Amino acid sequence: MKKVAIIGGGIAGMTAGVLLQKAGIQTEIFEKNSVPGGQCTGWKREGYYIDNCIHWLTGTREGSGLHELWKEIGALGDSVEVYEKEMFFSSRLNGQELTFWRDKERTRRELLALSPEDEKEINKLIDYVEMAETMTVPVEKPFDAMSPLEFMKLGMSMKDMGKVMKEYGNKDLKELARRFRHPLIQSAILDYMPDGYQAYTFLVSYGTVTSGNGDIPRGGSLAMAMRIANRYQEAGGILHTNAEVEKILLKDKQAEGLLLKNGEKVESDYVICACDTAYTFGRLLPKEYMPRSLKRQYTEREKYPVNSGFQIAYGVEGVFPQLTGTRVFPCEKIKVGNRTIQRMSIQSYDYEPGFAPKGNMILQSNFCQLEEDYQYWKSLYSQKSTYKEKKREIAQQAMERLTVEYPFLKGRIRILDVWTPMTYTRYCNSYKGAYMSFVTSKGAKSITTPGTIKGLDHVLIASQWLMGPGGLPTAAAMGKFAAWRIIRGR
Ligand SMILES: Cc1cc2nc3c(=O)[nH]c(=O)nc-3n(C[C@H](O)[C@H](O)[C@H](O)COP(=O)(O)OP(=O)(O)OC[C@H]3O[C@@H](n4cnc5c(N)ncnc54)[C@H](O)[C@@H]3O)c2cc1C
Structure with missing residues (x-):
């Protein structure tokens, strides 16, 4: 045997x-x-x-x-049980807020109300998100074992993805953002993924949420x-x-x-x-x-970059529904790794009350870190005390920015844990601390x-x-x- x-x-x-x-x-x-x-x-x-x-x-x-x-x-x-996400994420700029809802027609309405002059691009974006909902990950057998007929069937089942690729393939997120005139829409498109990602990845990710194919198993x-x-x-x-x-x-x-x-x-x-x-x-x-x-x-x-994150978990006394979902907002500059960050994110896990002691909630921030940032953390890692100190210092600054944006958190929030790209290398032997694989940048095969x-x-x-x-x-x-x-x- x-x-x-x-x-x-x-x-x-x-x-x-x-x-x-x-x-x-x-x-x-x-x-x-x-x-x-x-x-x-x-x-x-x-x-x-x-x-x-x-x-x-x-x-x-x-x-x-x-x-x-x-x-x-x-x-x-x-x-x-599966938790149905209500939103993809929400972005704030200059006192205005934009949310990419699970209900994409609600998003369309919000976008149109926010920026009527972007009507053509808004309608195109939402229509193409619907087409991107057809994207599937083929799992039947290895691709090299598939027959031409099987490939044809697969292509047919995702034929709308061809249209998405034609319109948004080979363009990066910066180019997608530039199609819009409104600064909040531009900034929101660049808020969720590194700007070198191809534009279609935004549509596919959002389409996964809008189609109900990207929810979260409970627990x-x-x-x-x-x-x-x-x-x-x-x-x-x-x-x-x-x-x-x-x-x-x-x-x-x-x-x-x-x-x-x-x-x-x-x-x-x-x-x-x-x-x-x-x-x-x-x-x-x-x-x-x-x-x-x-x-x-x-x-x-x-051509094939990888990325990771500098992450912080905070414990909060109280439960604040206004923090539900993932929210991105502008903040005073913070240097994280080699990059200076002026927008930060906060994610609430309030959909799982069991993740926090009763009457409390847990929040997390994730700051994108690229390969040069990995080198920064790697060289610090050899001096454990400096590494720890730097983590704490950045986390403290991030927590302060958070309480500026959400003043009701003052005195109720504390840092639970901080981890860096090096954490993934230590824990999983991950290449450059990456927790996803290669990103195919614009123009790369x-x-x-x-x-x-x-x-x-x-x-x-x-x-x-x-x-x-x-x-x-x-x-x-x-x-x-x-x-x-x-x-x-x-
Ligand atoms: C913060 C974060 C958010 C993410 N969000 C999402 C998401 O929303 N959706 C999504 O689809 N994916 C997400 N991912 C990515 C997802 O977690 C990974 O793509 C996936 O778990 C990778 O699985 P893997 O089995 O290929 O590799 P790994 O999870 O790396 O598994 C490899 C295993 O090999 C073990 N190993 C390594 N070396 C040895 C050795 N010498 N001997 C024995 N064992 C060894 C490691 O310890 C590890 O357990 C996220 C990841 C992170 C960290």
């Missing part, structure tokens, strides 16, 4: 594990941390729960292969990861935590098992690398095995990497890094594809 060793108990690794177990193939997952989930996680501080992943889970709407996959691995299901990220881990173990899978893998063992260019950090050897017929790919090639396998398409993205840094490795047998890759911009659906799809190849011997 085949035995498969999986490195990494994140969403990709656990998805592969559940599906292989269900197909009658014995697997073992080796996860370096004490809990499974990888970046899909959360932790407790002072009686609060800090959720650190799901802002939206693509695939919450029934009727797609992705939805079925989430159900099959236990992420969603009849017993899992949060860690609870979802634990449901998948339970499904895996119920199917007979063996999950080892605190089990860091040192190396993949090869014999005649074929996997023969793993060497763990504690010196133990594990024999297996297949190995699935379900952890960061920059770490896999260089630490677990010789670098020369890295697929060319991945190497290209790691080399062409300007969109690249998908197959999960096989040229010149090596029985070693597969399953990771969000195989397809930008990554995220939970990509991680799950890549886990499924690795399982598919082993089950079918391809």
Whole structure:
């Protein structure tokens, strides 16, 4: 009987594990941390729960292969309640506010009332958001195993996306923002994602919310990861935590098992690398095995940037409905990493009262950090006390800006935790602290990497890094594809 060793108990690794177990193939997952989930996680501080992943889970709407996959691995299901997001986010500038509502016609009305002179672009934007709602993440089988007919069917099912790409593809968010005259609309478009992102990503993300396909499973990220881990173990899978893998063992260019950090050897017929790919090639396998398409993205840094965040969690005495959702507002300058920030965001988790002690609420801020900021945090990290001090100093400044915008928070808010891009490198071995994969910048070719490795047998890759911009659906799809190849011997 085949035995498969999986490195990494994140969403990709656990998805592969559940599906292989269900197909009658014995697997073992080796996860370096004490809990499974990888970046899909959360932790407790002072009686609060800090959720650190799901802002939206693509695939919450029934009727797609992705939805079925989430159900099959236990992420969603009849017993899992889903919180329906009322808004994508809200932006403020010069005393005016604009919200991208779940109800896109409400957004259209608000935009038109705000800026009648932008009528043509507003109507176009909202009409194209509706078209972007057809976007799906194909999860049936690896793309290289799809027939021309299957590709044609997939294209037909998303034919409106072709129109979206024609109008908004190959343009970045700055260009999209410049189409509007109103300063608040311009600034709101640049508020949610780094401005180098392609314009269509804004439409697709917002379309996921408007179509009800991007809601949040109740209980949060860690609870979802634990449901998948339970499904895996119920199917007979063996999950080892605190089990860091040192190396993949090869014999005649074929996997023969793993060497763990504690010196133990594990024999297996297949190995699935379900952890960061920059770490896999260089630490677990010789670098020369890295697929060319991945190497290209790691080399062409300007075309395929990555980003991360500097994040703060605050505990608040009291519950303030006026803070519901994610809100972005202008603030006095703060230097975070290498960049100076003049707009900051605040997200409320009031939709999950259990995340805070009774009568309190938890808020989080996330400041986008790019690669040069990662270098900043990396060099500070070697002097732990300076690193800690800097984190505290920035968090304190951010909290002050917050109380300027929301004076009722004064005296009621405190810092619970602060984390940086280095946190993701420490916790998940993440490349440059990134928690999503490569962004395909304007003019760059969109690249998908197959999960096989040229010149090596029985070693597969399953990771969000195989397809930008990554995220939970990509991680799950890549886990499924690795399982598919082993089950079918391809
Ligand atoms: C703040 C934040 C917000 C996010 N928001 C969203 C969102 O709203 N929607 C969305 O779709 N996605 C979101 N994501 C992204 C999502 O979390 C990731 O895309 C996804 O979890 C990646 O899964 P993965 O399995 O590919 O990788 P990982 O989660 O990195 O899993 C890899 C696992 O391998 C383990 N590992 C590494 N090295 C070793 C080793 N040597 N031995 C053993 N184990 C090892 C790691 O500890 C980790 O558990 C967010 C992430 C963050 C951090």
